[in-house]
Amino acid sequence: MTDRPRFVADAMLGRLAKSLRMLGYDVVYRPDIKDRDIRLVAVRDGRVILTRDREVAATSLPVDVVLVDCDDPREQLRRLVADRGLEIDEGLFTRCLICNCPVEGIDRGDVEGAVPPYVFATQDRFVRCPNCGRIYWPATHVARARAWLASVLGKREVLGAEGDEAEREDGN
Numbered sequence: 819m820t821d822r823p824r825f826v827a828d829a830m831l832g833r834l835a836k837s838l839r840m841l842g843y844d845v846v847y848r849p850d851i852k853d854r855d856i857r858l859v860a861v862r863d864g865r866v867i868l869t870r871d872r873e874v875a876a877t878s879l880p881v882d883v884v885l886v887d888c889d890d891p892r893e894q895l896r897r898l899v900a901d902r903g904l905e906i907d908e909g910l911f912t913r914c915l916i917c918n919c920p921v922e923g924i925d926r927g928d929v930e931g932a933v934p935p936y937v938f939a940t941q942d943r944f945v946r947c948p949n950c951g952r953i954y955w956p957a958t959h960v961a962r963a964r965a966w967l968a969s970v971l972g973k974r975e976v977l978g979a980e981g982d983e984a985e986r987e988d989g990n
Contacts, residue, residue, distance in 0.1 A: 822844070824844040826860050826863070826868070827846070828853070828874060829848070830869075830871070831847070831868050832849060833891035833894075837891065838898075839913045839918060840910065840915065841899075841904070857881070868884050868898070869883065896972070906971055906973070911954070911960060914949065914952055916952060917949045919947050919949035921946060921954060922945060922946060922947075925944075926941075926942060929946075933953055943956060
């Protein structure tokens, strides 16, 4: 994944942030983030600001800003991907959907007792977030997420590299 934009999203864009994380994009998002912190993170880390707030969008700082002017998270994602030419088939499910950290492969034996017995018995591949410890694995939730992304983005399917798909430990 080369030169992919990194984002910081305001408190009103949690679903967009999670969708971008599904696509493998680095998105700083906290539901309690303050406007000044959004600007600070954008300047400090060279991130694109995603905001619904016109005052934040009108910043005079030397940062890239996207004013998200629609309420529907599906349309927000569709427009951002189209307007910014975002890659959608590279990096799928490589970030923790909760804390944004890149996930890392983990040996199957290391998850025994940490995942439901059925999951352990039926799955071979697991990844873990090194930050929050969540364990992910490929399952039907990933297929549904791929289908949702494909329908939102107007593609027949959303592809990704083998081994990049994962599901949260509780199926969400």
